[in-house]
Amino acid sequence: MKYFTLMVLFLVCHTMMAQEPQLNPVQERDTLARKNRRKLPPKSKSDANQITIENYKIVSHQRDTTFLDTTLTIDKEYKYNYLRKDDFELMPFGNVGQPYNALGVDLKRKNLYPAFGARAKHFNYRKVEDITYYNVATPMTELMFKTTLDQGQLLDALLTFNTSRRLNFSIGYKSLRSRGKYQYNQAESGNFNTTTNYITKNGRYMLRSHIAAQNVDSEENGGLPIRSQFEIENPNFENRVRIDVRFRNATYRLLGKRYFLEHGYKLIKKEKDSSRIEKTSLAIGHTFNYESKFSQFKQDAAHNYFGSSLVDEVNDKMALKTMYNEVNATFYNASLGQLQANMSLYNYNYFTNSILVTDEQTIQSQLKGQEVAFGAKYRKQIGGFLVDGSAKYNLSGELTGNIFDASAGYTFNDKNNIKFGFHASSRMPNFNFLMYQSEYVNYNWQNDTSFEKEQVTSFEFDFESKVWGDLKGKYSILGKYTYFTNDPSQVIVEEEAQNLIKPFQENNAVNYLKVKYNKEFKLGSFALNNTIMYQNVSQSNQVLNVPEIITRNTLYYSTNAFKKAMYLQTGVTLKYFTTYTMNGYNPVLGEFYVQNNEAYGGFPLLDFFINARIQQTRVYFKAEHLNSSFMNPRTYYAAPNYPYRDFVIRFGLVWNFFS
Secondary structure, X not given: OHHHHHHHHHHHHOOOOOOOOOOOOOOOOOOOOOOOOOEOOOOOHHHOOOOEHHHEEEEOOOOOEEEOOOOOOHHHHHHXXXXXXXXXXXXXXXXXXXXXXXXXXXXXXXXXXXXXXXHHHOOOOOOHHHOOEEEEOOOEEEEEEEEOOOOEEEEEEEEEEEEEOXXXXXXXXXXXXXXXOOOOOOEEEEEEEEEEEEEOOOOOEEEEEEEEXXXXXXXXXXXXXOOHHHHXXXXXXXXXXXXXXOOOOEEEEEEEEEEEEEEEEEEEEEEOOOOOOEEEEEEEEEEEEEEEEEEEEEEOOOOHHHOOEOOOOEEEEEEEEEEEEEEEEEEXXXXXXXXXXXXXXXXXXXXXXXXXXXXXXEEOOEXXXXXXXXXXXXXXXXXXXXXXXXXXXXXXXXXXXXXXXXXXEEEEEOOEEEEEEEEEEEEOOOHHHHEEOOOEOOOOEEXXXXXXXXXXXXXXXXXXXXXXXXXXXXEEEEEOXXXXXXXXXXXXXXXXXXXXXXXXXXXXXXXXXXXXXXXXXXXXXXXXXXXXXEEEEEOOOOOOOOOOEEEEEEEEEEEEEOOOOEEEEEEEEEEEEOXXXXXXXXXXXXXXXXXXXXXXXXXXXXXXXXXXEEOOEEEEEEEEOHHHHHOOOOOOEEEOOEEOOOOEEEEEEEEXXXX
């Protein structure tokens, strides 16, 4: 709560005004455009008819600009959750703040370098690309609150303000605590971030930076050892606290800190005639990013479910420290487009406490080194046609090879546009595939010399139409796909069901196709929003498992009430995915693993909601998983041995207010 206290102090102490920084002119894309642009209540008569909601701008890491949106839409309903984004392709665990099982996968790499690992713990972890910057006419605050399961709450608070037209600050903190319905299932997390962006009066120098400190703490109960207590209707177990769980003494912690800085200076800046439109510019820039991560799995007494252990008390620790520096030169011309060349240096140190010598191998205490890469970017828009591309090639180092992205799109009119994309990348698997140490004997390996670089090649298209709907497709080819699973050469004993989980690489190519379609139909005040996704995997071995069909259908009613003082939406959402061999969850690694013994899914998830907007406040009320009480047997699992939540009523609000 110390970060939340700091935020409150900023709320009291600051009130002021800014403009988003940018090296070159960027076309603003309002992805939340509305026909009627409401004006905010003026602070004084002189301010009347001057400040609108569009004066409160949000700038993404990619420099796309939108303005604050206080409307109430069905998309807002889909994003009103712990992650604050649409979780259509995810299956949440029973408790808020716990992992999500993947119903669909996105194999496109956004980073040239391997990640830390513990992917099941990173769903709420905000990466560099997730941080947004602001440009506001007056101080703006956003508060988001939502109830959790049993004891706890979810609170996300943001304050942003300007000290001048060119200098903006923001500070935010998201906090979660949820005890959950089952024993030893409590989840806690905290996400603190503060941002700064600045541009000089002549527009030559720009700077933006952020600091992020994040943590995830969760109790790990290992799931249900006796499924019949959950599946078969029994009054003794209607209170889920009475159901037996596998562990009562295990916890997992993930900590992360990041310091990011990006700044640049325009050596040449020429404007077109007397207008403010930039014609030509040449800029130099520098990007710095330092990040440290730490994971810890603790268990007061080792359990044979994970096999034999070296000591009685398990305390596994892994850490990663990275530092990234990039220098670049960017040339912009209104006729030729924008071209950038860059050179980067990446230092990494992935480490644990000591060297471990086993009968099979010696596992080092660290993987340490540096990578040097050269890259280029190009972007050009001609009328409705946009070309965008980037490439990076590793000059020295062992972790990466290259990454290449290219896209071309055309906007026919304000209702229809199409985009095609290509991606190719080569890099080593995440660090926890390459090296891991644990007190559990079988959870120790080092593969940095035996594993090869993963190859990803993908083709995609995206057609968006307000008339025909949105259609997206992607075809990916994976080489040397890396995954966790039980050692197929060993016999699995039920009492030690996860003692043989190790990383493996698939030597054969894996072909993955995903097609997603969304369309909303309206009739008066009623609307039917439909999303359906088809997936197909062609593979020699079962290493990538996803459901073939996922569908979500929402029937809702919208109307004004109380003489238009309130805007109301109410409806039902049905989500369904076909049966498939769902990935299992491993709490030691904080990862999901491939299992092909049991199939799950094939059950509906039915929710009822009532949402309302009163001025800048949106109120949300939802009855989740309405149909759970009618299912017998109860076989709705988020992962093997981990049930999805029962029927529960949750509510909350999102509130924007302006100074």
